[in-house]
Amino acid sequence: MSGIVGVTTDRYGNAAHYIIYGLYALQHRGQVNTGVVLLDSNQLVMKKGSGQINSLFPDNISMNLPGDRGLGHVKYGEYRKYDIEQPILPKEYDINGVNCMISLDGNILNPDFSLYKLTKALNSSLAEGKAYLSKLQGAFAGIYMDPYKMIGFRDPYGLKPICAGRLNEGYILASETCAIDSCGADLIRALDLGEMVVIQDKKIDFYKYSEQKTKKSCVFELVYIARPDSYLEDVSVYRARNRMGQKLYEEYPTDGDIVMGAPDSGLIAAIGYAEASQIPYKDGIIKNRYIGRTFLTTNEEERLKDIYIKLNPVKEVLKDQRIILIDDSIIKGSTSRRTVKMLREAGAKEVHVRISSPMYRYTCNLSMDVPQEEALMAHNKTCEQIRKEIGADSLYYLSYEGLLEACKGSEFCDHCITGNYPIDYSEN
Secondary structure, X not given: XXXXXXXXXXXXXXXXXXXXXXXXXXXXXXXXXXXXXXXEOOEEEEEEEEOOHHHHOOOHHHHHOOOOEEXXXXXXXXXOOOOOOOOEOOHHHEEOOEEOEEEEEEEEOOOOOOHHHHHHXXXXXXXXXXXXXXXXXXXXXXXXXXXXXXXXXXOOOOOOOOEEEEEOOEEEEEXXXXXXXXXXXXXXXXXXXXXXXXXXXXXXEEEXXXXXXXXXXXXXXXXXXXXXXXXXXXXXXXXXXXXXXXHHHHXXXXXXXXXXXXXXXXXXXXXXXXXXXXXXXXXXXXXXXXXXXXXXOOOHHHHHHHHHHHEEEOHHHHOOOEEEEEEOOOOOOHHHHHHHHHHHHOOOOXXXXXXXXXXXXXXXXXXXXXXXHHHOOOOOOOHHHHHHHHOOOEEEXXXXXXXXXXXXXXXXXXXXXXXXXOOOHHHO
């Protein structure tokens, strides 16, 4: 899982601050590595490092790096065979004397795939780029760049998101619309399934490179991954999550004194639940804003430590209350277990947990980086077993039908819920 952004400006423009603003907007998509590469004519300016963006760019001076175009990448991932620091441009990416670079979000399954082959094809010609992309299987979105053009592309099922926007002096491609907004750009549109966009000579053109497939975008983008102020195609992430909370109450109404969300991923669904139930919404837990997503912490020991310093209960709100706690999902269960315990220690009379998505049962090897199935709380457990594990008085998950209704569609990859991939993963 990654966040990618590419920017082209006019020859006198400065792309660095647009890229950095875009990466800040996409920080939720990856907190392990950050990379920025700028092209100044045919000269490269590169900064890469571990951690979040503010550790790599601690001051405004970094935003004045030279270059009228460039790529940025934030990454979480440890399972991919080509999972190296991005954007990438080792010496062999100097193709015919031209410096080329590429950033990829996702997983390409072809056994002979390499980022170099993809870069070379996109550098060569539109026809060769389309031909190479048409052979690829997997979940992917990417951005290619050289001194003359920027190319964005999206897989034929639309599993990964990417969109295009217009700057006053150029163009931007990014994983989510929130990055377009953060740069003060105007959204043009999301790339379609199996589509590439070519930006060259101040023009933007869209081309289909693959035959039409059935759309299967990742449903977990709407449940958890995407930022709530983003739009995936024409669907508001905020509105979808709010409807998930409303559907939770419709499916399983529960008496309680207050509704609260697990910060931050459960807050919007909790508001929807409160609106539907007319039970007051309260902030029962305060989140330390300087701690990132513990879901993205690859070391389990560090993850458990993070949970303890990430959240703190508001005892005045919680004491002697019947609490309805809304969260978007349960992955490993460590955060849910700790949160329920925290609420009880703060004086809660009852804790009823409501999850605004179905059980997350299966490891995703296409779109996300999650633990193996034996580490997933819901993989081989019933709802009642999970309730006992996390210590809740009751537990209910949103039905799959309720999730689809909340998302206003049915064209999703739901492997994490059903175990069914939209492509034949077994052959790769």
